[in-house]
Amino acid sequence: MLGQIGFGVVAVMLLFTAFRVVTARNLVHTVLWLGLALAVTAVVYVMLGAHFLAAIQIILYTGGVLTLMLFGVMLTHRDEGFVAVQNPSGRYVAGGLLAVSVFAMLAAAIVRTPSLPATPAPPVSTEALGAAFLTEQVLAFEVLSLLLLVAAVGAIVMARRRDAGEEGESQGAVLPERKVLPLRQPQPDAESAPVAARASGGDA
Amino acid sequence: MNIPHLTFQDLLPVAPAGVLVVGAIVLLLSEVFLSTAQRTYQAVIGTLTALLAGAVAMNNAFEPARAALQGYVVLDPFSQWMTVLVCLGTALASLLSAGFLNHRNAERGEFYALILFSAAGMSLLAMSAEFITLFINLEVLSISTYALTAFLRRGPRPAEAGFKYFILGAFSASLLLYGAALLYGATGSTRFLDVGLALPQAFAQQPGLVYAGFGLVLAGFAFKVAAVPFHMWTPDVYEGAPTPVTALMSAGVKAAAVVALVRTFLFLVKGLSPEVPFIAFSALALLSMVGGNLLALPQRNVKRMLAYSSIAHAGYLLLGVAALFAPATAKGSDAVGLFTATPLLGSMPNVAASVYKGLLFYLLGYTVTALGAFGTIAALERREDETRSNTWDLERFAGLAQRKPGWAAAMAAFMLSLGGVPPTVGFLGKLYLFGAAVDAGLLGLAVAGVLASVAGVYVYLRVVVYMYMRPAPADAPAPFRHWTTEVALIASAVAVVALGVLPGPVTEWFSRAGMVFGS
Numbered sequence: 001m002l003g004q005i006g007f008g009v010v011a012v013m014l015l016f017t018a019f020r021v022v023t024a025r026n027l028v029h030t031v032l033w034l035g036l037a038l039a040v041t042a043v044v045y046v047m048l049g050a051h052f053l054a055a056i057q058i059i060l061y062t063g064g065v066l067t068l069m070l071f072g073v074m075l076t077h078r079d080e081g082f083v084a085v086q087n088p089s090g091r092y093v094a095g096g097l098l099a100v101s102v103f104a105m106l107a108a109a110i111v112r113t114p115s116l117p118a119t120p121a122p123p124v125s126t127e128a129l130g131a132a133f134l135t136e137q138v139l140a141f142e143v144l145s146l147l148l149l150v151a152a153v154g155a156i157v158m159a160r161r162r163d164a165g166e167e168g169e170s171q172g173a174v175l176p177e178r179k180v181l182p183l184r185q186p187q188p189d190a191e192s193a194p195v196a197a198r199a200s201g202g203d204a
Numbered sequence: 205m206n207i208p209h210l211t212f213q214d215l216l217p218v219a220p221a222g223v224l225v226v227g228a229i230v231l232l233l234s235e236v237f238l239s240t241a242q243r244t245y246q247a248v249i250g251t252l253t254a255l256l257a258g259a260v261a262m263n264n265a266f267e268p269a270r271a272a273l274q275g276y277v278v279l280d281p282f283s284q285w286m287t288v289l290v291c292l293g294t295a296l297a298s299l300l301s302a303g304f305l306n307h308r309n310a311e312r313g314e315f316y317a318l319i320l321f322s323a324a325g326m327s328l329l330a331m332s333a334e335f336i337t338l339f340i341n342l343e344v345l346s347i348s349t350y351a352l353t354a355f356l357r358r359g360p361r362p363a364e365a366g367f368k369y370f371i372l373g374a375f376s377a378s379l380l381l382y383g384a385a386l387l388y389g390a391t392g393s394t395r396f397l398d399v400g401l402a403l404p405q406a407f408a409q410q411p412g413l414v415y416a417g418f419g420l421v422l423a424g425f426a427f428k429v430a431a432v433p434f435h436m437w438t439p440d441v442y443e444g445a446p447t448p449v450t451a452l453m454s455a456g457v458k459a460a461a462v463v464a465l466v467r468t469f470l471f472l473v474k475g476l477s478p479e480v481p482f483i484a485f486s487a488l489a490l491l492s493m494v495g496g497n498l499l500a501l502p503q504r505n506v507k508r509m510l511a512y513s514s515i516a517h518a519g520y521l522l523l524g525v526a527a528l529f530a531p532a533t534a535k536g537s538d539a540v541g542l543f544t545a546t547p548l549l550g551s552m553p554n555v556a557a558s559v560y561k562g563l564l565f566y567l568l569g570y571t572v573t574a575l576g577a578f579g580t581i582a583a584l585e586r587r588e589d590e591t592r593s594n595t596w597d598l599e600r601f602a603g604l605a606q607r608k609p610g611w612a613a614a615m616a617a618f619m620l621s622l623g624g625v626p627p628t629v630g631f632l633g634k635l636y637l638f639g640a641a642v643d644a645g646l647l648g649l650a651v652a653g654v655l656a657s658v659a660g661v662y663v664y665l666r667v668v669v670y671m672y673m674r675p676a677p678a679d680a681p682a683p684f685r686h687w688t689t690e691v692a693l694i695a696s697a698v699a700v701v702a703l704g705v706l707p708g709p710v711t712e713w714f715s716r717a718g719m720v721f722g723s
Binding site: 109137139144146150 | 351
């Protein structure tokens, strides 16, 4: 009984924080609510007996990913301050109907499932988890490292500064500019590149 | 502790993906040790890597079908031939990108590396036989395509396309993951082999969980395949992405997703009554075939029109998938209707083999045709009009036959192939696929598909009419010249016609692919 009340409290907290993540107007508030939601998820893991997963959740998500996100917000919005995010499409009715129907489907599926186990499965030890990573799940484990590499390359590709020659005219100018720029004259060239780009954009 | 023994045989199925990843890392390093501003050699490295991986996969394709790595992946001709097709598409896309990016001063090793990573993800996705592996492979494929979509960061369109693709792609992946979690809850396993074994009992005890899991997994895949009604993201993303990337998305991503879909549901259907997946796939196929072709009709923007056309082609592929799951037990006296399965010719086991052959040949045809069609569009784009709204307007093709007869002839071949007009590979692909569907008893659905593709022929012929019968406008763009683009387009055009006239050896190979693990 006590466990059920506890689960109810945690579930309501999780729902509320998740709801605030998508409704908060301020990007920083969104990230902070997300951190709370991730922490509450860790509590759910603890209640299920998955202690290792809970610890990883706190360390990686609440600790690492959240900090990264705050850094991301900080670095990308350094001039404009904190930007209020608008919901681009106001189709609340259609979205609401879809959400309600998906919820009804899942609820029906759960209600029609009489024989869920009453107690959670015995927790998997951290040792068994580590062994599974390197034996049974070895392909998934190795592909995960590939996934991280791809994500890093993709993020750099999208976030990198424009090359000096990328918006300009001549292909040959790319390489020397890129190598010399940070060493000799960082300020004037970095300033003039966007101006030149704007000028050429206006011509076209 | 029970440590499974890994052998070289276990690593054979993932070897093509390994080749692709090594090539991608070489390309990343090439950017570090760059000694020249001329980067065309990177495209050549990308192409050669893809061709090498394709050769490895082709060698694998003649191995007998079996499970490898404790049943987490399978080695069978179906997935390996699909890897060959993906590698072919990657090689062509890499060549097309060289000219396209060179023209925009945006050529970089990371682009080709991401293309190869994406191809590795497609190859791995096609052979996954376990939900966690499947999801991670799908993410490798997806994340590299998100980054490629937003690679050219000029103007609002690439940003919008990348963002839309990312949000909806992440959403669909989470649907798939949710469904897999529910199925895991019902069966206690994530390996398809064990899920298939446990499903009959699980379905008897917890039908709700199984149905919900089935529906969510299907919705997740339908997003990736871009089937109606999960197609909303397709036109915007295909239009905003760099055109060679659009070509790779329309051919490669779709091919890999269809194979993964078939593989997953070959095991998932074991517990359900066969009508459920059959009706679901038939409905998706019908909606996509009709919807894709009808939505393409009013488009004047050729790139957007080809995006809708790729939705229609997803519908034809799903028609083949529906034929695969047609219930074999239907009686001969059943009325021939849209959703009724009446075995007209042959018996069901033969149908499965011809469906696999049809799917593979159709995807081969679509790969070379879509790469060629999008490649021609890419060559006609000017970087300075990326901010304009009429960049890919039909008017741009007006009078192309007088100005550039070779280009017009190639584009005409691609358009006829997309429309399914003989003597192109598109016609034979449709013939095999629709023939297999009729063999499986889906006469009504096949007729609907043929009628829908007649509407499609109008769309494609309109481009041909513009090229050959309209005078060129004064400011008509000339295609830029770059040898890589020309090599890729000539190769595609030759393949479109040659495979349409002489399909012999390829169909012979594909018919041996009938033995598919899990069926």
